[in-house]
Amino acid sequence: xxxIIFTLAINELKILLRExxxxxxxxxxxxxxxxxxxxxxxTRTTIFAIYRESLSILREAGMSKFPPDPVLNVPALAVFxxxxxxxxxxxxxxxxxxxHRSFIRERKSGVLPLIFSRPVGRKEYIGGxxxxxxxxLAFVLAITFAVSALSSLFIPxxxxxxxxxxxxxxxxxVSFLYLFVFSLLGLLFSIFMRAESMALLVPxxxxxxxxxxxxxxTTGQNPVALLNPVNIAQSPQAQGxxxxxxxxxxxxxxxxxxxxxxxLHLLGIEKQTEASGxxxxxxxxxxHLILLMISIFIFVAANIFxxxxxxxxxxxxx
Amino acid sequence: MxxxxxxxxxxxxxxxxxxxxxxxxxxxxxxxxxVGISLLVAAFNFQSQVAQYNQALEQIKQSGLTGAMLEEPxxxxxxxxxxxxxYLEIIGAIIGIILGYLAIAKEKGANTxxxxxxxxxxxxxxxxxxxxxxxxxxxxxxxxxxxFIIVSISGIGHVLFSQLELLKLxxxxxxxxxxxxxxxxxxxxxxxxxxxxxxxxxxxxxxxxVFVLIIPxxxxxxxxxxxxxxxxxxxxHMTQDQQKRVxxxxxxxxxxxxxxxxxxxxxxxxxxxxxxxxIKDMYNDKGLSFIFKDKWGDLVWVIGYCIMGAILxxxxxxxxxxxxxx
Numbered sequence: 001x002x003x004i005i006f007t008l009a010i011n012e013l014k015i016l017l018r019e020x021x022x023x024x025x026x027x028x029x030x031x032x033x034x035x036x037x038x039x040x041x042x043t044r045t046t047i048f049a050i051y052r053e054s055l056s057i058l059r060e061a062g063m064s065k066f067p068p069d070p071v072l073n074v075p076a077l078a079v080f081x082x083x084x085x086x087x088x089x090x091x092x093x094x095x096x097x098x099x100h101r102s103f104i105r106e107r108k109s110g111v112l113p114l115i116f117s118r119p120v121g122r123k124e125y126i127g128g129x130x131x132x133x134x135x136x137l138a139f140v141l142a143i144t145f146a147v148s149a150l151s152s153l154f155i156p157x158x159x160x161x162x163x164x165x166x167x168x169x170x171x172x173x174v175s176f177l178y179l180f181v182f183s184l185l186g187l188l189f190s191i192f193m194r195a196e197s198m199a200l201l202v203p204x205x206x207x208x209x210x211x212x213x214x215x216x217x218t219t220g221q222n223p224v225a226l227l228n229p230v231n232i233a234q235s236p237q238a239q240g241x242x243x244x245x246x247x248x249x250x251x252x253x254x255x256x257x258x259x260x261x262x263x264l265h266l267l268g269i270e271k272q273t274e275a276s277g278x279x280x281x282x283x284x285x286x287x288h289l290i291l292l293m294i295s296i297f298i299f300v301a302a303n304i305f306x307x308x309x310x311x312x313x314x315x316x317x318x
Numbered sequence: 319m320x321x322x323x324x325x326x327x328x329x330x331x332x333x334x335x336x337x338x339x340x341x342x343x344x345x346x347x348x349x350x351x352x353v354g355i356s357l358l359v360a361a362f363n364f365q366s367q368v369a370q371y372n373q374a375l376e377q378i379k380q381s382g383l384t385g386a387m388l389e390e391p392x393x394x395x396x397x398x399x400x401x402x403x404x405y406l407e408i409i410g411a412i413i414g415i416i417l418g419y420l421a422i423a424k425e426k427g428a429n430t431x432x433x434x435x436x437x438x439x440x441x442x443x444x445x446x447x448x449x450x451x452x453x454x455x456x457x458x459x460x461x462x463x464x465x466f467i468i469v470s471i472s473g474i475g476h477v478l479f480s481q482l483e484l485l486k487l488x489x490x491x492x493x494x495x496x497x498x499x500x501x502x503x504x505x506x507x508x509x510x511x512x513x514x515x516x517x518x519x520x521x522x523x524x525x526x527x528v529f530v531l532i533i534p535x536x537x538x539x540x541x542x543x544x545x546x547x548x549x550x551x552x553x554x555h556m557t558q559d560q561q562k563r564v565x566x567x568x569x570x571x572x573x574x575x576x577x578x579x580x581x582x583x584x585x586x587x588x589x590x591x592x593x594x595x596x597i598k599d600m601y602n603d604k605g606l607s608f609i610f611k612d613k614w615g616d617l618v619w620v621i622g623y624c625i626m627g628a629i630l631x632x633x634x635x636x637x638x639x640x641x642x643x644x
Binding site: 021024025028035039042046047049050051053057058061063066081082086089090093097104196197198200201204205208209213217220222223224227228240242243 | 341344345348352355356358359362363365366369400401404405407408409412416419423515516517519520521523524527528531532534535536538539540542544550551553554555556560563564565567568571
């Protein structure tokens with residue numbers, strides 16, 4: 001069984017690496033990873049310069065007491081804060097496409113009857129597909145981690161300690177879990193939807209709902225405000241009975257928020273756990289990690305169930 | 319059949335097909351739901367601000383002081399529409415993409431393209447009819463949302479709009495219409511261009527992601543004033559004049575940030591609509607001449623993008639492309 005799963009997983013990765021759509025999204029993702037480090041560094045140094053300039057103007061105006069520098073004591077890892085949003089946006093779309101292509105490709109080419117004519121069980125097959133998706137995501141995130149770590153070497157004054165590299169590693173680990181949820185969503189709809197385009201569109205709509213609607217209901221923030229890590233970390237939570245009720249009811253399902261909260265803590269943007277190590281940050285926020293894992297288990301089970309009901313002979317993709 | 323007849327027939331067919339399409343109806347219902355949620359969240363946010371104000375006022379009065387130093391929250395119904403505009407930016411654009419994609423994909427996929435092209439039908443009738451029919455459809459969707467907002471705020475919220483507010487709301491929806499038609503044309507031209515339809519859809523979504531979500535996000539996070547909640551310059555207690563003096567010394571950085579934002583049709587649309595509705599405080603309660611004196615550039619950009627999308631769709635139409643599906 002393990003051998004079949006392994007063969008299917010390697011095959012999945014090989015095919016993905018030949019697909020233009022995957023490579024296009026991967027290229028956008030890599031470019032944005034590199035760019036995010038540049039943006040983080042550029043913003044940080046400019047704010048510092050603006051602060052100094054502001055001080056001199058305020059001194060001229062006769063002021064003697066000044067607020068502290070806003071970027072003072074900002075951890076080195078905060079330079080990667082835009083990656084939270086890129087994983088949240090591009091990463092999730094890439095993940096949906098990976099999951100979607102994984103099964104649709106075989107439905108369209110008509111190889112499924114051939115595959116199932118061999119001694120391959122449905123559980124082995126879906127296991128192989130999921131393992132292949134995991135390999136593909138691990139491959140993407142390993143490159144992203146390397147690009148982040150290497151590009152930080154070129155930033156003057158930014159030297160990451162071992163503990164910070166460890167936290168960056170955990171951040172990509174959490175990103176892996178988050179992206180895996182969306183890959184499984186893409187895979188699920190590619191199994192049971194008749195139309196190829198619908199199988200891609202429905203997960204995208206669900207992603208929009210999970211990423212924008214649930215957080216809006218639980219935090220009271222407008223959708224676009226949720227794309228700025230500073231807003232997410234530092235804006236006070238909306239008060240009032242409605243938001244308390246919405247938080248209690250919907251927060252467990254808000255996958256994007258679990259990812260965002262964990263990321264903000266791991267990258268040191270949330271001050272409470274800034275000085276803690278990666279493992280201790282995860283243990284403090286274990287409930288978010290657990291809820292992400294539960295989502296994965298639910299989607300894995302849903303995929304296994306969907307494939308068990310899938311009829312090879314009646315399938316007619318449009 | 320004359321070209322003008324063909325144009326009308328295609329436009330009517332587009333409209334009739336879309337209102338029977340489950341995906342389209344689902345998306346429109348989803349958007350309406352989101353508009354409802356955003357209005358609800360805005361209302362509860364305001365209610366919460368008022369409650370906090372009253373609580374603070376009560377505490378101040380109990381301590382024997384007057385509440386003059388507190389700023390009373392002011393209710394402006396059009397400012398409640400921030401979330402709605404943001405959903406139109408995101409989901410509205412997706413609806414435009416889906417319509418543009420379906421307009422071509424249904425012909426390619428069902429092989430009706432061959433039948434259509436066997437008739438004496440020009441590109442102007444075909445593409446023009448598709449754009450016209452779908453534009454009417456987008457107008458209908460926005461009309462429903464427009465009415466929904468008026469009914470929700472006036473009927474349920476018991477807040478009457480002034481004539482100027484209604485005009486501003488109407489203009490905001492007109493700009494939304496142009497913005498959505500751009501995305502329709504854009505997705506249509508991609509579906510005409512690519513042989514593989516799912517690839518066209520993925521490329522359309524990638525561009526949507528970059529120009530609707532990522533580029534504005536970059537501009538926003540690079541804004542020095544956004545680095546501190548409540549604003550960097552506010553935290554430094556600086557006057558407008560002092561802020562301008564500081565920013566003048568960082569022209570290159572600001573130009574780069576601005577260039578990023580200028581490249582996004584979404585940012586032009588957002589600036590225009592936020593100003594029209596007074597969501598951006600400096601335009602709140604101001605007349606239209608004041609707003610458009612400042613925002614005409616954004617209006618030109620949004621219209622320009624839309625016209626460019628339509629022209630490219632006409633330019634890319636070739637019989638071979640329509641027949642060229644895997």
